[in-house]
Amino acid sequence: MNRSELISRILVYAGVVLVIGAPLVFWARTPLIHARMPEYGGWSPNIIHANVGEPLHLKLTSDDVVHGFAVGQMDMQSVDILPGKVTDITLKFDKPGIYTFYCTRWCGLNHWRMRGTIEVSGSPSDSEPASPPLYVSLNLDIDAPHDAPVVPAQKPSAIRGQGLIPNSPFLQSFDYYRSNSPYQAFLDLSNTSLTEPQRWDVVAFIWRSNTLSESLANGKQLYAQNCAACHGENGAGDGVFADDLTTAGESSMQTMEGAMDMIMQSPVDFTDPQRMLGASPALLQGKILRGGMGTGMPMWGSIFTEEQIWDLIAYIYSFQFEYQN
Amino acid sequence: MNPRFSLLLILTAGLAVAFPPLPVPTVAPQARTFQVDAGQFAYSPSKIFVNPGDTVTLELVSTDVVHGIYIDGYDISFEADPGQTQTLTFIADKPGSFRFRCNVTCGAMHPFMIGKLMVGTNDWLYRSVGLAALAVLGVTISRKQEV
Numbered sequence: 286m287n288r289s290e291l292i293s294r295i296l297v298y299a300g301v302v303l304v305i306g307a308p309l310v311f312w313a314r315t316p317l318i319h320a321r322m323p324e325y326g327g328w329s330p331n332i333i334h335a336n337v338g339e340p341l342h343l344k345l346t347s348d349d350v351v352h353g354f355a356v357g358q359m360d361m362q363s364v365d366i367l368p369g370k371v372t373d374i375t376l377k378f379d380k381p382g383i384y385t386f387y388c389t390r391w392c393g394l395n396h397w398r399m400r401g402t403i404e405v406s407g408s409p410s411d412s413e414p415a416s417p418p419l420y421v422s423l424n425l426d427i428d429a430p431h432d433a434p435v436v437p438a439q440k441p442s443a444i445r446g447q448g449l450i451p452n453s454p455f456l457q458s459f460d461y462y463r464s465n466s467p468y469q470a471f472l473d474l475s476n477t478s479l480t481e482p483q484r485w486d487v488v489a490f491i492w493r494s495n496t497l498s499e500s501l502a503n504g505k506q507l508y509a510q511n512c513a514a515c516h517g518e519n520g521a522g523d524g525v526f527a528d529d530l531t532t533a534g535e536s537s538m539q540t541m542e543g544a545m546d547m548i549m550q551s552p553v554d555f556t557d558p559q560r561m562l563g564a565s566p567a568l569l570q571g572k573i574l575r576g577g578m579g580t581g582m583p584m585w586g587s588i589f590t591e592e593q594i595w596d597l598i599a600y601i602y603s604f605q606f607e608y609q610n
Numbered sequence: 611m612n613p614r615f616s617l618l619l620i621l622t623a624g625l626a627v628a629f630p631p632l633p634v635p636t637v638a639p640q641a642r643t644f645q646v647d648a649g650q651f652a653y654s655p656s657k658i659f660v661n662p663g664d665t666v667t668l669e670l671v672s673t674d675v676v677h678g679i680y681i682d683g684y685d686i687s688f689e690a691d692p693g694q695t696q697t698l699t700f701i702a703d704k705p706g707s708f709r710f711r712c713n714v715t716c717g718a719m720h721p722f723m724i725g726k727l728m729v730g731t732n733d734w735l736y737r738s739v740g741l742a743a744l745a746v747l748g749v750t751i752s753r754k755q756e757v
Binding site: 322347349350351367368369390391392393394509510512513514515518524525526 | 671672673674675676691692693694695714715716717718
């Protein structure tokens, strides 16, 4: 073998090694994130650091059952994480801050405790001041009982209420709907000539007219994916986990720091008129945002966008009101 | 009795038991719905009986983690998360007994999460019992003739 052939061989070998090796080395340097059921540790690591504007590469795998991955308040398609397989994902953040990533496939009773954070550092470009949620500006106590003292004899119907609504721009305003409970609206209609069932029908119509059909559809989907396992597919508080949550008591709260003297209650029954007709959309928004209430209700503020929460609320009221014939 | 003749008799009886169709009353196909609860690591009910030709709807309710059903032989599958009941409708046009199993990794015992779909009567069971009885009869007859 002459010298020039040796050199060219070395060059070819080096080229091959580089082409195969460089991506491998790069891939291996991305840390592998393990997903486990929350009872066995959840995400590890559960804190990820990133920089604004730079792509963040993640590799994810599951150690037990099917999990999923998504980042809260971001418009992203969730990815499934399967045991024995590695899923690659690339994220990009436009704003600095602390983002929550969470599991998107039901992986057990404490599925919603399976969360982690991505700390995105960088110089804030143009930070908008955060406005407090409606329940704060209305000064609502979201833990106080809010039962409606009077409930309708039959399910109020928006169809029947459509022709009965008094000509009052005040009642039909969007702000009125968001900050008042159905029962409050029923009271405000008491100076009209309508009978009680008719007043309830008008309330149903007010609620329906402030709800877009696409919001209902979107809320329905969100509800099925995130709420139905505890609150029941038909909203009756009888989901597959309802009994488990009641019996699990504190042990289901173990991953929540400082939550030691919790009294577990069963999930709320959205078909119960007394409870739901006394609750305003603003109150429900507060409950969904904050969660807790001494129950297993997770905190959704870091997961859902504001729009998603309003869509969910619109759907939850549809358990109380007849919107179609 | 001559041994050859008795052997022939036993063999003919064996063929008669094994191959001719049983006089099974044909049942008009109907639509059936089953709710199958899936939890680690079992199905409830785990045995489903239908008649050939039935339109079968399975409603899969998962009670802990994501589970699925894959039916051997029919080659159909679906999966359900807790809180999201999923349905699968198919026509049970293949008679026999088929295993169904979980097709989503659901934990350590996932491979053992199985159930059974039975389409029609299991006539091979009765035929095998008949054949076994004939074999015993044949052996006793031949031993008697040797003595």
